[in-house]
Amino acid sequence: MSDSGARRPIFSQEETTYELKIPHLKRLFKFLIPYKKWLLLTLVFMFVATVADLISPYLLKQAVDIYIPKKNFKGILIIGFLMILMLFINKECSKNKIRLANRTGQMVLFDIRKALFDHIQNLSFSFFDRNSTGRITVRIVNDVNTLNNLFTNGIVNVVTDMSTLIIATVIMFSINFKLALVTFSVIPVFLAVLFATRNAIKRNWRQVRRKISNLNAYIHENISGIRVIQAYVRQKVNRSIFKEVIDDVFLSWMKAVKVNGIFAPAVEVCSMIGTLIIYFYGVKLLKINGVTVGTLIAFVSYLDRFWRPVVTLSNFYNQLLVASASSERIFEVLAIEPEIKEDENPVYIEDFKDRIEFKNVWFAYKDEEYVLKDVSFEIKKGTMVALVGATGSGKTTIANLLARFYDPTKGSILIYGIDLRKISFKSLRKLIGIVQQEPFLFSGSILENILYGRPDAKFEDVVRVCKFLGIHEFISELENGYDTQVSERGTRLSTGQKQLICLARVMLQNPPILILDEATASLDTQSEIMVQNALSKVMKDRTSVVIAHRLSTIKDADLIIVMEKGKIAQMGNHEELIKKKGIYYDLCMSQIRFVKAS
Numbered sequence: 349m350s351d352s353g354a355r356r357p358i359f360s361q362e363e364t365t366y367e368l369k370i371p372h373l374k375r376l377f378k379f380l381i382p383y384k385k386w387l388l389l390t391l392v393f394m395f396v397a398t399v400a401d402l403i404s405p406y407l408l409k410q411a412v413d414i415y416i417p418k419k420n421f422k423g424i425l426i427i428g429f430l431m432i433l434m435l436f437i438n439k440e441c442s443k444n445k446i447r448l449a450n451r452t453g454q455m456v457l458f459d460i461r462k463a464l465f466d467h468i469q470n471l472s473f474s475f476f477d478r479n480s481t482g483r484i485t486v487r488i489v490n491d492v493n494t495l496n497n498l499f500t501n502g503i504v505n506v507v508t509d510m511s512t513l514i515i516a517t518v519i520m521f522s523i524n525f526k527l528a529l530v531t532f533s534v535i536p537v538f539l540a541v542l543f544a545t546r547n548a549i550k551r552n553w554r555q556v557r558r559k560i561s562n563l564n565a566y567i568h569e570n571i572s573g574i575r576v577i578q579a580y581v582r583q584k585v586n587r588s589i590f591k592e593v594i595d596d597v598f599l600s601w602m603k604a605v606k607v608n609g610i611f612a613p614a615v616e617v618c619s620m621i622g623t624l625i626i627y628f629y630g631v632k633l634l635k636i637n638g639v640t641v642g643t644l645i646a647f648v649s650y651l652d653r654f655w656r657p658v659v660t661l662s663n664f665y666n667q668l669l670v671a672s673a674s675s676e677r678i679f680e681v682l683a684i685e686p687e688i689k690e691d692e693n694p695v696y697i698e699d700f701k702d703r704i705e706f707k708n709v710w711f712a713y714k715d716e717e718y719v720l721k722d723v724s725f726e727i728k729k730g731t732m733v734a735l736v737g738a739t740g741s742g743k744t745t746i747a748n749l750l751a752r753f754y755d756p757t758k759g760s761i762l763i764y765g766i767d768l769r770k771i772s773f774k775s776l777r778k779l780i781g782i783v784q785q786e787p788f789l790f791s792g793s794i795l796e797n798i799l800y801g802r803p804d805a806k807f808e809d810v811v812r813v814c815k816f817l818g819i820h821e822f823i824s825e826l827e828n829g830y831d832t833q834v835s836e837r838g839t840r841l842s843t844g845q846k847q848l849i850c851l852a853r854v855m856l857q858n859p860p861i862l863i864l865d866e867a868t869a870s871l872d873t874q875s876e877i878m879v880q881n882a883l884s885k886v887m888k889d890r891t892s893v894v895i896a897h898r899l900s901t902i903k904d905a906d907l908i909i910v911m912e913k914g915k916i917a918q919m920g921n922h923e924e925l926i927k928k929k930g931i932y933y934d935l936c937m938s939q940i941r942f943v944k945a946s
């Protein structure tokens with residue numbers, strides 16, 4: 349296939365409105381409340397810095413009008429000293445203002461990120477089904493990052509700029525009302541430019557953000573799917589698609605910059621015209637209205653201080669738009685309620701004494717699309733129950749419901765008569781241990797990973813569990829033994845070894861009920877034998893629910909449940925089901941034929 353013929357990849361494009369939504373911004377600014385003292389102090393520094401900055405032109409006016417004509421060197425010296433003092437105060441206060449604003453801003457971002465992280469950690473599996481890891485990460489990292497500018501500089505700068513602008517205007521009008529009025533006659537022209545360009549600027553930057561979002565999504569998808577990409581040798585095709593995506597970002601960026609570029613020169617032109625007016629008109633007033641040379645110099649200085657903040661103020665509007673869009677997405681996540689909640693008066697169960705019952709359980713991941721239909725069965729204490737059936741028949745769903753990752757849509761699951769929904773999370777997690785198909789280890793040491801569910805366990809307990817599972821020797825032989833790091837850059841462990849460490853993690857908790865969801869499916873034959881041996885030991889005298897594709901591993905199960913399209917097709921032990929010559933018999937026969945043929 350030629351590069352040009354390559355189909356575009358499917359990647360998420362998040363639509364963002366970029367409308368200014370005041371309720372979101374209000375909610376966002378509430379995060380500032382705990383830091384109001386710091387904010388107030390920042391504003392004090394800001395105010396002092398602004399006043400110090402605005403006093404200088406007035407001092408200059410005094411020097412030019414009073415002390416220079418009189419050749420009063422002492423006066424000039426004092427003015428000079430005062431101007432240096434003002435500069436010093438301005439710089440010192442600005443420095444403190446920036447430091448405090450950054451500190452407060454970072455604390456606020458930390459709080460928002462923490463709120464999001466805490467909230468997401470408690471959301472139900474259904475949320476993670478609907479949202480990819482990439483998208484969730486974008487919420488916690490990128491969306492919060494986009495608020496960075498607003499909280500660290502934006503708010504303080506805008507207050508500084510607004511006050512500079514207002515104070516400069518007031519001073520100019522109080523020095524000479526007429527001259528100020530004439531100087532500002534250029535403002536309507538500026539406002540016309542502002543309104544003409546504002547929508548175009550907004551539209552173009554929105555486009556840039558959309559393109560950048562595409563770029564992020566494409567990069568994320570490519571890195572997550574790198575194994576598939578390399579397996580299908582898609583690098584060349586992907587490179588050309590990536591170039592297209594990058595070109596899109598570049599072109600939209602350049603377009604936005606071009607439109608944006610109109611604004612700053614417009615401000616400069618207005619400022620320049622204002623200055624010309626001051627000189628042209630001021631010189632006329634010089635003779636008739638008692639306007640002094642010092643007044644003109646001070647006016648030019650104040651006018652400069654008036655126009656400088658205008659550009660930053662318009663940028664602030666953009667920042668608010670971005671913040672409004674990001675906060676909308678952040679609050680959207682914060683508003684999601686976990687679907688699986690602990691009962692208000694949960695029942696604590698210390699031990700598993702009796703049996704588990706699935707009573708007319710129906711379940712749909714979405715709407716009315718039932719993937720379990722009227723499923724009823726019983727798991728007696730100390731027995732091994734196996735779930736078999738074609739792919740997609742609902743085996744994992746049963747395991748997920750038993751672990752209460754989801755609740756049944758209809759019907760109930762009872763642990764000796766108590767509805768699973770009534771049982772406290774803590775006792776449920778103590779009762780049920782799960783070993784999944786894909787072993788997952790956190791970055792850290794092997795010991796930390798084993799202790800994950802019981803951090804207070806003793807090292808001897810860990811060693812005992814590992815000896816029981818037959819992995820103590822292999823771990824001890826590693827360079828750093830139990831302290832060996834298993835992060836990305838750490839020791840590479842085989843999938844089988846990782847699975848055994850996961851099993852040790854579960855066993856340290858010693859749960860009376862064990863769910864094994866195709867725990868050996870992703871292993872090679874040798875690792876499978878190792879893990880299977882460990883599992884046999886672990887399942888002895890324990891209640892277990894096993895999902896396995898290889899039927900030889902579940903032949904000894906006390907109860908085999910054969911699933912078909914979300915329904916129980918057959919139930920019984922191996923001998924009974926073989927005699928019945930139904931689906932189970934067919935499954936066994938097809939596996940035997942497959943083994944013989946291979």
Ligand SMILES: Nc1ncnc2c1ncn2[C@@H]1O[C@H](COP(=O)(O)OP(=O)(O)OP(=O)(O)O)[C@@H](O)[C@H]1O
Pocket residue numbers: 477713714719737738739740741742743744745746
């Ligand atoms: N998170 C999910 N969201 C929506 N549908 C899902 C989800 N997980 C599973 N399903 C659907 O539910 C049905 C049952 O899936 P389940 O994973 O329980 O089957 P299974 O028998 O365990 O399959 P396999 O042997 O392939 O693991 C399938 O049609 C599947 O597409």
